[in-house]
Amino acid sequence: MNADTAAWEQHSAARVVPPVEPRKLAKVPFVELADGRLQGVVSSGSDAARVYVSSITASTYGFSCSTNNNRPCGGLSGYYTCKHLQALADEAVRQYGLDRVARYLRVEVGEGENLIDRMKGRREPAPAAVVFSRFLRHLAYLELPETVEPLPEMHWFPSSSAGVR
């Protein structure tokens, strides 16, 4: 262990999660790397009231796409992904950067290659209801009130210049 590593480990404000990059949210309002999957919610192109819940599992690359009411996506077939999964992968790369997504999914993506083309998985069942409820929970943050009480613990979470510019 070199001196730098020791120093990082002894920093209270060490950075663990890099901030995400800004991106348009209208088409894919929710993307996350969680529970061993890349998962998220994709708007339907035709029906404003409908969304698709899509996910790809790390390592096996098993994929799934269905409406939030659990109807399977018509665009999926045995080994072929639908446009929602494409959009999910593209937006994940925008949000987290290719490196972080590829590392999480354990896939090697070479120069000029498309993430989703490098994952040859097949359709597999996934907990769409769980992902959709995580999306609702995500949105619920915006309904919580602000506070003027000090949150001194936020000193552990400095804002950073990484990301936006």
Next chain:
Amino acid sequence: MLGVQLAALVGTPAGVEEALGLADGLDDALVHGLGRLGEQRAAALAALAGALEGSPLGRPVSEATGKLAAGSVADEQIAALAGARAAVFGAVHDALLARLDAALGRERAAWEEPAGTGGGDVPANLLSGCRSWLNELAIAGWRGVDHDLVSASDQTLEAVLAEPRLRRLGVLLDGLAAELRASCPVATMDRLPVRRWADLWARGVLLAQPGLPGGGAPETVSGRLLPLGVDVHEHGTAVQIEVHGVLESSGGTRLVRTGVAAPKVDTIVGPAVWQLLGGHPVLMAALAERRSVTVQDLPLSAGHLRWDDARATLAEAADPFATARLMLAGSVAPAVPPLERHPVRISEPVLVEGHTVNGTTWSLDGHEIEVDVERLPSCGPLTPALVAASTSCIGLLRWDGGRWRLQPLAVQATVKKKPVEAHTGDWALGPTDPKVVKAVAKSGDVVTVLRERAGRLLRK
């Protein structure tokens, strides 16, 4: 700030390294889990307990470490350990802040124990839910954290976040859970933020104790607030702006902090975060337009002015650099509440002028300080290039990883032979740089998009 003042900061105060070494023993035990301590780590905990001998914490901590060594891990032992760690870091904080005050010649008010009692009733089941998750983390150790253990906090955290009286605890644990989730499975990580996670864990354990002391009755103040700068704190689901300023009131001229915090999601980043704080237009205008504010009957407690836009009126222009030059030296700094004493909270406003720049190292009369350009918030106009071109800087002195660093809040600089000025709060009413306006427009109005979705999906 003068070169001689920087010189007075050199070297760690006596006892700090030894104290941190004792805490490292506990932090290491948390990496591997209190569930299987082993002799060596049990000895490290005993050493920590030994250091507290003779203090009120001495007996409970030594009893707790004894029980832990015997394999018993329960609420009581966990609380004692977290208390021991907080005492160590509190002492380190006090030593560092005393050194800083002495170097700056800064007068600081003495702490007065509030006469009030507890912080009021908070739902006991939520506190115990948090404690049991924190206990599980401690037993498993960071290396044993997996998706299931992180997800185990979901329901409790959701309920805690919905309880305004537990906002501190909720925001802290939510930040910790997100880091653990992103790091899962932790066993495969090359390196761990050992001190950081132990910090967050220990503070969480303390905040999850029932009957935590309340803040006591605040003083009510009226007067003029002159902002010095804005410190921005942010994780995936929360943003806080902390405004440092000088308050002139009948109580004298004092350094105060005020601010607002809002919940958010990770995709709201950069200048968009100001939209979440739009409910405080007077404060935001004061920052964006660099004006002073007249405040009427605001509660002030331990240096924190509890903001209320309805009791604030925008007043004349107030250049923060003029405020720093004329008033910083004569303002009295507040005492830090005991439960907040940790080196990470040290953030003292200073003015640095006449420095020479060598990368991120600045020197003043031959004495050096590192500048932390990673801490420039993405919601404001400060960039590493502007900071490097600076001739004057308002910043916060912070201590982490064994050294002092300067975190810029505002700079006056010379760019292409022209004077420019930038403050972290310049965009509080929206970005003013056309290039940034354009970049932000590219990702659309994310706050509105998400609020619209929330409105449709959460209330149908």
